[in-house]
Amino acid sequence: MTTTSQDVRAPLIRPMREDDLPAVALIRRDGFLDLDQRVLPRSAPDPLAPSEEASLGWQERTGFTLRHDPGGCWVAEVAGELVGFATSSVRELTWMLHTYVVLPVVQGHGVGKALLDAALAHGQGCLRGMLSASLDPRAVRRYRLAGFSLHPQMTFEGPLDRALLPVVDKVREGSAADVDLMNSIDRQRRGSAHGVDHEWLLGHARLVVSDTGTGAGYAYVSPQGGAQLLAATNRRTAARLLWECLAATPPGGSVSQQHLTAANEWAIDVGMAARLSLRPDGYLALRGMKPPMPYVHHGVFG
Template structure:
């Protein structure tokens, strides 16, 4: 009989192990073309994963949980709250240990942080066990698409109007746009993106995006035209021939599908988005897997 896991709050010393478990649990969800191939790229990914865990521990210590067996971390669940909207940032169990009840205990702990909140969000993987758990927790499902590939740079439009953004100088716009699409500002999470090396792009008065080597890691706008400009600007930000990806394209974001097809990307089914309570229109919006 397997020993029962101990589920407890994450501590600073747990960050490397928790990040490693979270990364391993999601590794099979990452397309081969987007996985790191060099030692430098793998080291950068490890630093980014650890920075994500450290950031959530700093902002939401009551939502940061790990599962431990025989003194070894085997699962992690990180949840955040922004403007009274709860979100599940990271949830995973070490490969080979799924299906033993560890994830159920972790999810219950993370959902305790959602109690009494006016809304809740989960961006799911395609793991059937995860989707079952979220549906049984009372969340409604929003099916989603993904798009990936190398863009046809000959189709990049001229006259894009975005500029480099500044998290503090553009705070009023950033907060307003986030609240428009999901009823909650991203707050300090945008600074975490920039600190990790991502680029903040702004379309004055209309929206913003976060680009990671040409992939839109987060995009929010007041209207579809602005969102289209921001998405093309992200794609233009990548290196020629390098693969890019769009994730969690839900209903109401056909502008993103149109851009992806025009750019030469391939569409595929993505893990769904699960919502509960007040979560806004979710459009024009490409949410962040890390910070929703």
């Protein structure tokens, strides 16, 4: 990119279009690769750019957000070139930030603030805000200055020893028929339903549900094992579902369970019982709400 820093201080912020998706996917690739190189611990494997398949999957999901929340999706242009973007959604009275990236050479000159302000305007009138923040000090500064509280997130990872898995009962496969139940649990746990997000999630992940006389909950299972999103009315049901998600780890595989907060010690206890390794991993940034529990938030849909 050949723009001067003076150009960068006056970006054009405009609504994202469907035909921007391939270009914003490249910005995401470059922004997160640069971030990983800056912040990952030395013990971590060398960061890699997402595969072509992963990039197309991300574009498909971002297209879904764009169709449902066109007012939450913005790009920044400098001298006719795309240099950054932010995507966000509103579900009931909660605003959620999905993806937010500025090209590394342009970072630190105010483009990010202009994009975040545009995305936040989509949530005007919302009572709550929620996002899963990276370790980037620039991002974290932006979120705190926008009034978000920063709750440390943790990740469990390591090879899964199947001998440690308990027998899990009272869990069944879920389907679209469970959407009302899931929306009701979400309203109790985080103040708003996922609504249309279930359309996307049901089409892209296995759903497991536990619904007994004493508690109810659900989880979307990651193909690599672990929960992409989990909500329950009590800890016992949540722990049962998390074990079911860990058991889905392919044989001989390692699991990475992200998005755990200190409010969810039931999940920390499951990971400890599975002898996985716990490490800090960014923040759950919240406005107008406390960390939901028992709950494992989705990295994009909250």
